[in-house]
Amino acid sequence: MSSRLSSRRTRAGAVLSAALVLGSMLVGTALSTQASAAPAPDVGIAATTFADEFNGPAGTPVDGSKWNHEIGDNVNNHERQYSTNRTSNASLDGQGNLVITARRENPGNYNCWYGRCEYTSARLNTIGKFSQTYGRFETRLKMSHGQGMWPAFWMMGTTGGTWPNNGEIDIMENVGFEPNTVHGTIHGPGYSGSGGIGAAYTGPRFADGFHTFTLDWSPNLLIWYVDGQEYQRRTPADLGGRTWVFNDRPFFIILNLAVGGYWPGDPNASTPFPNNLTVDYVRVTNTPGGGGGGGGQITGLAGKCVDVAGASNANGTPVQIYDCNGSNAQRWTRSGNQLQALGKCLDAAGGGTANGTLVQLWDCNGSGAQQWAISGANDIVNIQANKCLDVTGNNSANGTRLQIWECTGGANQKWNAAV
Structure with a gap:
């Protein structure tokens, strides 16, 4: 979140979806031609190293075992807010979200670099509580x-000296005058501030709904995604001989809502206050997802791909098999125990656990309907149901729906997952 025009600022210290049960749910002849059921395979659970789902009563402060509040103003970026630790600036909403609220106010008679502060907001970090080298870092939020x-x-990097030598990775930034655009940027020695190296992604108006922002980080490679779609990757070759500071160094997380600054400019009469950044979750796993290619294919019966029907990301869209074509409807990434495409999750409809429960696409919500494990025997298992992802009726035709079924070891339950 570097200033685009100034030197770096100093640091202050560092449901269950009411899931749609489709009326077209197949029964009877839609069931697999299973023989006697085999025991479910022994599956491992992917390593989630940090997760905050922001579940709790409305008005609850953030979890102090995970987050620190940074307090004060920010002169080097010329931001105009005073960051506080008040629940009126950062608290849970009782619906599974953290809400960071910027307000036009000064209840504590705070002083800022420009005089009496005009705004309050919040800035959170994980210094001393969580940092990690490499992995997948992800949030789902409404701008x-x-x-x-x-x-x-x-x-920000925890070692390497002061900024920018310690490195900075901006997974998602948005400035209000670009409501349809987000930015991903890296900063290091010789490429900091306005000289940071990055790219922009233009999509919908991001304040109109929740969207997922992801970084996959591995040695000598950073990949950015919005709603599961890759839009940028960076390697040492992009630096023109300057130093790559993103290997073998832990980084901590920062989540904030600033008001004003060199880059976004100051608010004006059209800017609404209070102004909310609503965060559904922050999750980190210890390995990057996506197979290094913006999502990988999952292939199964007759070599066909797990596919989102019509490439639609509407809740309840059927998940099926189809000829592999490399489209985004067939690009799956792994986030913890979730399998995601088009910014949403593979979901057992209605949270069902019975044989024949159909599989669909749905907003990621962390429920058991969306928890999947991939076994060494190439089974994809819904952990809650202890049942396997299954091609209905052992039918390899394009458009055949997927469901969950007792694990049998049949060909219609075997998958090669590049996620």
Whole structure:
């Protein structure tokens, strides 16, 4: 979240979806031609190293075992907010979200670099509580909006000296005058501030709904995604001989909502206050997903791909098999125990656990309906149901629906997952 025009600022210290049960749910002849059921395979659970789902009563402060509050103003970026630890600026909403709220106010008579502060907001970090080298870092959130607003989900290196030598990775930044655009950027020695190296992704108006922002980080490679779609990757070759500071160094997480600054400019009369950044979750796993290619294919019966029907990301869209074609509807990434495509999760409809429960695409919500493990025997198992992902009726035709069924070891339950 570096200033685009100034030197770096100093640091202050560092449901279950009401899931749609499709009326077209197949029964009887739609069931697999299973023989006697075999025991479910022994499956491992992917290593989630950090997760905050922000579940708790409305008005609850953030979990102090995971997050620190940074307090104060920010002169080097010329941001205009005073960051506080008040629940009126950062608290849970009782619906599984963290809400960071920027307000036009000064209840504590705070002083900022420009005089008496005009705004309050919040900035959270995981210094001393969580840091990691490599992996997948992800958030799902609904953006703030309006001129002068500057939300960000980003990371800083814990070693290597002062900024920018320690490195910075901006997973997601948005400035209010670009409501349809987010930015991913790296900063290091010789490429910091306005000289940071990055790219922009243009999509929908991000304040109109929740979207998922992901970074896959491995040695000599950083990949950014929005809603499961890769839009940028960076390697040492992009630095023109300058130093790559993103190997073998832990980074901590920062989540904040700034008001004003060199890059976004100041709010104006059109900017709404209070102004919210609503965060569904922050999750980190210890290995990057996506197979290094913006999502990998999952192939099964007759060599066909797990496919989202019509490439639609609407809740309840059927998941099927189809000829592999390399489209985004067939690109799956792994986030913890979730399998994601088009920014949403593979989901057992209605949270069902019975044989024949159909599989669909749905907003990621962390429920058992969306928890999957991939075994060494190439089974994909719904952990809650202890049942396997299954091609209905052992039918290899394009458009055949997927369901969950007792694990039998049959060909219609075997998958090669490049995720």
